[in-house]
Amino acid sequence: MYQLMWFRSDLRVHDNPALCSAMANGPTLALYILTPEQWREHNDAACKIDFWLRNLRTLQQSLSRLGVPLLIRQVPTWAEIPQLMAELAHTHDIRGVSVNEEYGVNETRRDQAVRAQLAGQGVSFTSHLDQVLFPPGSIRNRAGNYFQVYSQFRRVCYERLHLGPPAPVPPPAPQQPPPDISSDVVPTQVSGFNPPDPSLVQLWPAGENAAQVRLESFADQQLASYHRQRDLPATPGTSRLSPYLTAGVLSVRQCLNAALVRNKGIFGGGNEGIVSWINELLWREFYKHVLVGFPRVSMGRAFRVQTEAIAWRQAPDELLAWQEGGTGFPLVDAAMRQLVATGWMHNRLRMVVAMFLTKNLLIDWREGERFFMEHLIDGDLAANNGGWQWSASTGTDAVPWFRIFNPVTQSQRFDPEGSFIRQWVPELAHLDNRAIHQPPGGGDLFGSADYPAPMVDLRKSRERALQAFRNLGSEP
Ligand SMILES: Cc1cc2nc3c(=O)[nH]c(=O)nc-3n(C[C@H](O)[C@H](O)[C@H](O)COP(=O)(O)OP(=O)(O)OC[C@H]3O[C@@H](n4cnc5c(N)ncnc54)[C@H](O)[C@@H]3O)c2cc1C
Structure with missing residues (x-):
């Protein structure tokens, strides 16, 4: 008779509510299901799949120290999972399945189907709150609705946090006698997802220990000055913990706890850097609540439904130039090249390139x-x-549609010496600090023969975007 811990986006043994609960209920087996077709449907990046596999390997070692074997199964999509679970439950005499809750329409439907299937066999299915600090739906406005504005959502979060922050759960129960079932080998690769450049292994080392080292070192060295450094892409001023949070190698409670310890337990006050970082963790929280409260956003629909009428341009060549980092706007191009090369992009630049695509193009x-x-x-x-919807002014908290970042002034302001541009657009490295933000392109004597001229006129393209929003009516 076993409990089954089904791992998904919670690849850790510490502070794992579902794992603790399963192990407290009896001898436990662990499971991870590879679903390549589903991942493709969700556009999951090859580097993210590789990161999951690498983390699964370290997770397997940690689980084996607890006496918990990790089973690996593969089916094409989530539609096959209920049947797979039914068979597993039968084969291994599973009495209960524990999971940490995931959000999104497909995720919810999958879990409902598994729950129903198992119920038919008398097997319990228990889901635990893990990804977020507060259950989605528990933070609402006076009218009982989900918040649509971050600052209002955050205020209520702080009220709740003052009552007592959610603490990490205690470590899993002591080692159980290893069952007579052996772990499966975690594959090094899944067909259809090419392994990324080996440099990513150094950039994003796998495992809970690596995540904890990164968290502690960020909290000790950068957190206090986060508010001053967080917008400068050339400076390692942010935590770079997002891949670990997305895969659940690290929990949001552990992050919050690390920040609180350094802020003498204070919320909403104390060190400015720490407050600012906790506010970012709450942005993450906000968007997960929005996903549950407004399911249309997880189905490709605009949050502000009236913006569905915007006449977006079909411009495949321009889209390609943006994707390849060849727009002729150095900060945009540097950012896009950073994304493709490392699987990550600085937050300020995500906003800059997103505005450029949705507004200027x-x-x-x-x-x-x-x-x-x-x-x-860290795709989440x-x-x-x-x-994306924030940047396009189609989402919650939408930036006023008439506010459009200028990629040249953003560059002058947040990469004043052009260090970030020089790193990612080496063909411009010889330019001085002034010219590098707006080089004379197209083979000009002072520019670079290898670098394109700006693909749009910023003033005209800005006006075109404003017009598109104005066309929506009086209140776009
Ligand atoms: C167009 C666009 C797309 C984005 N796509 C993703 C994505 O797929 N996955 C993702 O994790 N973040 C995404 N973000 C948010 C943000 O850019 C990243 O979380 C951040 O850059 C990660 O770097 P960090 O870990 O150093 O963050 P830090 O500044 O150290 O922040 C700590 C953590 O807070 C969370 N966080 C920070 N900013 C935000 C934010 N604006 N929204 C939500 N959570 C936030 C992340 O989990 C992050 O790891 C996106 C932002 C934009 C504008």
Whole structure:
């Protein structure tokens, strides 16, 4: 008789509510299901799949120290999982399945189907709160609705946090006698997802220990000055923990706890850097709540439904130039090249390139959302969709549609010495700090023969975007 811990986006043994609960209920087996077709449908990046596999290997070692074997199964999509679970439950005499809750329409439907299938066999299915601090739906406005504005959502979060922050759960029960079932080998690769450049292994080392080392070192060295450094892409001023949070190698409670310890337990006050970082963790929280409260956003629909009428341009060549980092706007190009090469992009730049695509090129935010998912190692439906719709002024908290970042002034302001541009657009490295933000392109004597001229006129393209929003009516 066993309990089954089904791992998904919670690849850790510490502070894992579902694992603790399963192990407290009896001898436990662990399971991970590879679903390549589903991943393709969700546009999951090859580097993200590789990161999952690498983390699964370290997870397997940690589980084996607890006496828990990790089973690996593969089916094409989530539709096959209920049947797979039914067979597993039968074969291994499983009495209960524990999971940590995932959000999104497909995820919810999958879990409902598994729950129903297992119920028919008398097997319990228990889901635990893990990805977020507060259950989605528990933070609402006075009218009982989900918040649509981050600052209002955050205020209520702080009220709740003052009552007592959610603490990490205690470590799993002591080692159980290893069952007579052996672990499966975690594959090094899944067909259809090419292994990324080996440099990513150094950049994003796998495992809970690596995540904890990164968290502690960020919290000790950068957190206090986060508010001053966080917008400078050439400076390692942010935590780079997003891939670990997305895969659940690290929990949001562990992050919050690390910040609180350094802020003498204070919320909403104390060190400015720490407050600012906790506010970012709450943006993450906000978008996950939005995903549950407004399921249309996880189905490719605009949050602000009236913006569905925007006449986005079909411009495949321009889209390609943006994707390849060849727009002629150095900061945009540097950022896009960073994304493709490392699976990650600095937050300030995500906003800059997203505004450039959706406003200056007037290309549908869904194109950008998809391309990001196909390349991000931290690709997360809620945060990615939230970020894209925010930038396109189609989402919650939408930036006023008439506010459009100018990629040249953003560059002068946040990469004043052009260090970030020099790193990613080496053909411009010889330019001085002034010219590097707006080089004379197209083979000009002072520019670079290898670098394209700007692909759009910023003033005219801005006006075109404003017009597209104005066309929506009095209140776009
Ligand atoms: C267009 C666009 C797309 C984005 N796509 C994703 C995505 O797919 N996955 C993702 O994790 N983040 C996404 N973000 C949010 C943000 O850019 C990244 O979380 C951040 O850059 C990760 O770097 P970090 O870990 O150093 O963050 P830090 O600055 O150290 O922040 C700590 C953590 O807070 C969370 N966080 C920070 N900013 C945000 C934010 N604006 N929205 C939601 N969560 C946030 C992340 O989990 C992050 O790891 C997107 C933002 C934009 C504008």
